[in-house]
Structures are given as C-alpha cells and as structure tokens.
Amino acid sequence: MMREDGLVKIRALSVLLAAGMVLALSGCGDRDPAVTPAAAPQSPTAPAVASSAPPSATPSVTLVSPTPTDLQGNVVDMSCEDKDHADHDLTISPGADGRPDFSAAWPLKLVSCDLSDDFFGDEAVVKPVTAVEKAVLTEYKKLGYDEDDDDIGFFYTECALNDSSDVFAEPGFTLSSQQTPGMIATLLLCPNHPLAAQWRSALQRGQRETMLLEDGRVFGAGTYRVGKDIRPGTYVARDVQGCYWERQNRNGEIIDNNFVNGATRVQVTIRSSDYGFHTSGCGTWRPA
Numbered sequence: 001m002m003r004e005d006g007l008v009k010i011r012a013l014s015v016l017l018a019a020g021m022v023l024a025l026s027g028c029g030d031r032d033p034a035v036t037p038a039a040a041p042q043s044p045t046a047p048a049v050a051s052s053a054p055p056s057a058t059p060s061v062t063l064v065s066p067t068p069t070d071l072q073g074n075v076v077d078m079s080c081e082d083k084d085h086a087d088h089d090l091t092i093s094p095g096a097d098g099r100p101d102f103s104a105a106w107p108l109k110l111v112s113c114d115l116s117d118d119f120f121g122d123e124a125v126v127k128p129v130t131a132v133e134k135a136v137l138t139e140y141k142k143l144g145y146d147e148d149d150d151d152i153g154f155f156y157t158e159c160a161l162n163d164s165s166d167v168f169a170e171p172g173f174t175l176s177s178q179q180t181p182g183m184i185a186t187l188l189l190c191p192n193h194p195l196a197a198q199w200r201s202a203l204q205r206g207q208r209e210t211m212l213l214e215d216g217r218v219f220g221a222g223t224y225r226v227g228k229d230i231r232p233g234t235y236v237a238r239d240v241q242g243c244y245w246e247r248q249n250r251n252g253e254i255i256d257n258n259f260v261n262g263a264t265r266v267q268v269t270i271r272s273s274d275y276g277f278h279t280s281g282c283g284t285w286r287p288a
Contacts, residue, residue: 175206
C-alpha cells in the first residue's frame, strides 16, 4: 500500500510514532542548582499565547449497509504485481454482500496495482454507483482535492493489496487527521481486508491523538497560556536533544526551568497556578 502518486496524495504528511524505552529522568521537581540563566535564557516579558489551532476531530468508521441494487456495482479490471515481481490480472466484481469481492486478490500478497486501460488506452476511471462507493467518495472529498474528481479507482487498487510492509499496519503507527479520510474510505470499501484490524488500531490511535491535541494535552515547541492553551498536569518528552522548558508566572518570570542536553525521557509538572509554559527543542510533550 506504499506506491505511486495516488499514495503520496493520500498518505503524505506527518506521522506520529510512539517512542521507545525509559532510561533517564530529567527536569522535574525543584530547580536544578546547576541550571543558570546563562545556560537557559529567561523570558523577560509575559508569555504570548500560542496561535496555532489543533486539527479538527477525527471521525469514526461507520460502515454503509449495501442495498439490493449494489449487486449491480462496478466491475473493475486491474493489473497487479506481487512481492516476487510476478504479474497478475484481476477482475473485481460485487460479492454476495453487495461490496466488492477482493478475496481472490488477498492470497496473492500483491504490493502494487493499477487499473487496466480503457478502450482509448487511458487508465480506467471508477465512478461511484453503489451506496458503499458513494460513501467512499464522500470521504475522498474530505481530502480537499479537485471537487470535480469522482474517480474512486485508487481505493479499489488499495483494497486489492496485501503488503506485509504496509506502514499503516506497523505496531504503534498513528494516523494523522489528514490521513484519516483516506483510511476510512479504504475501510468502507473493504472492511474485511486481512490488515483491517491493524488499520483500525492506527485510526483509533489517531482519534485519541486528535482528542489530546484539542484538549491541550499534546503540544510542541512554543509559549502557552496554562489553562487556556494547555492543561496543567505531568508531561513527558522523549529522545530529546537540547531540550529547554520553563514555567512562568503572570509577569513572565521563571518559576522553574531546566535545560537537558540529551535524554531518552524528560518530565515536567505544570501546575494550575502557573501562568505560562515555554518549551523548545523538546519535541512533543504528552501526558505522563
């Protein structure tokens, strides 16, 4: 599931990955006497409020029930290749449940597929006919591409694949909000795919990540107003290099701070009485 321009279109953008093991703890509790303003620059003014808005909520997958007319859906021809570079020509037709039947494709362990050429020698276009296909198009439109583009052929080729190296199926993979519509569209078309359970897990992790972002409990570099932009609590950042943080009062003065040259884990507790929190070089802070 990792090729071609269509893949770049659907799956580009940021990937949020779970971090590794816990080895060291830095930057919590009382101020370290070794940390001085010279090593960690102080902010002389009141903190500015972070302006970047969190991404919109990630929807869940609600399967569409096929109707009797869906048995008259698209018949799609495609040319595919397996991991050993052997070629396979496939025809995907509606199954007994009204959804496209990809069951003959999955045992082939296909790693790439293209729609077969039409009568004019151009790659065929798949227009949505059934209720399921129209639901796929609805999700596709959420990606924000050409509003006049109603070709869902890409999702037919995606559903035919069964690639063990699919990054979306890797343990801990988290879908971004931008990647979510493409994954939902794929799951609508082939909910029984051999990798569907892993895909849904990646989608669920993405949903949780979005909730934490919107709730101000996941954040990166910047200066934040406590209680408005971010929530009080205990947070950790992992695998940091040159990580600096500081808790600030209403006048922008430092309550506590720390600078960590490098560590696998840094922890800080932001109190409800803090006015601002500034961080740089620490990557992403998440609830401990």
